[in-house]
Amino acid sequence: MSEAPKDIEDLVALMARLPGLGPRSARRAVLKLIKKRALLLIPLADAMQAVAATARECLTCGNIGTTDECDICTSSKRANGELCIVEDVADLWAMERAGIFKGRYHVLGGTLSALDDVGPDELRIPQLTRRVQEEGVTEVILALNATIDGQTTAHYIADQLDPMGLTVTSLAQGVPIGGELDYLDDGTISAALRARKAL
């Protein structure tokens, strides 16, 4: 049975499809939106329409921007020759928040996965080898997630790039800053021990 008008039910159903929201939290969110119509609901609808009209994938790297080539790809301030490979745009944003990497990115759009039938051609891997040759890339940094699929993909890419004679690195693995040993998994502690450094 329907407890709310159809317009509102429809909005709840759409909101419930967002990651992090279920049916119950979608209802709460919609009620808050209705209570704050001028401050939240209308601005949010407008912001969504603006993003729907302008957001697009960068043809070169797969980042999301408002033009065919994203701000990072076209920026003259970014270092040439360094390419950081990430799984998706959220990871690119995370790298940018860290603010330390000054090269450019390549967004794969996922990881290789036998289970989900994702092969190299479903990802942006053919474009990667082309970029490496055309842009004079000297170092490729693999910033993939430390998951099985992420690391499988990293090894596959490293193999592909091996004949091209460039440096391929990956993010260091170890104890996160602020991390307590007691709360870390065994794999992380082992990795950190193997990669220990002289003080």
Add this chain to the structure above:
Amino acid sequence: MSEAPKDIEDLVALMARLPGLGPRSARRAVLKLIKKRALLLIPLADAMQAVAATARECLTCGNIGTTDECDICTSSKRANGELCIVEDVADLWAMERAGIFKGRYHVLGGTLSALDDVGPDELRIPQLTRRVQEEGVTEVILALNATIDGQTTAHYIADQLDPMGLTVTSLAQGVPIGGELDYLDDGTISAALRARKAL
């Protein structure tokens, strides 16, 4: 520093104000929206605009509908004389999902709270006493949350209605259906024991 175009940053900031979403889950939600532009982003923007244009509070009971008087208040199928008092519209929806109550509602819009400086006039309490007199209400069911503020408000309303000579009831307290005693708090078990019934 800004890692995404301004349009997208603005959308993330607005999404992060929804209950249940923080900055990180708002970013993930926005990336999903952008990936599913035709299936999710545009329908969601349209649904929000539709709700912004049509949703309004029922002048009688405070429910949210699309007209000055909500579907429940105007329905001839609802029993006259029974009024169920709830804190907010989410509670009204929860009652309607249960599908057992056939009377009408009165949405208070919150609870009395000395801490937050909410008195009877900030809630829909003056309208309640007026409705009780004008609509020939014979039973008022207090379906307020089993919190301190909810129960304080219930007692205040019961006191206000006392001289009017009608039945005032409240939802039974006890073990929830499917509830395991071992996981229940002491207060609930005590309440269920005090209200025990002959089989």
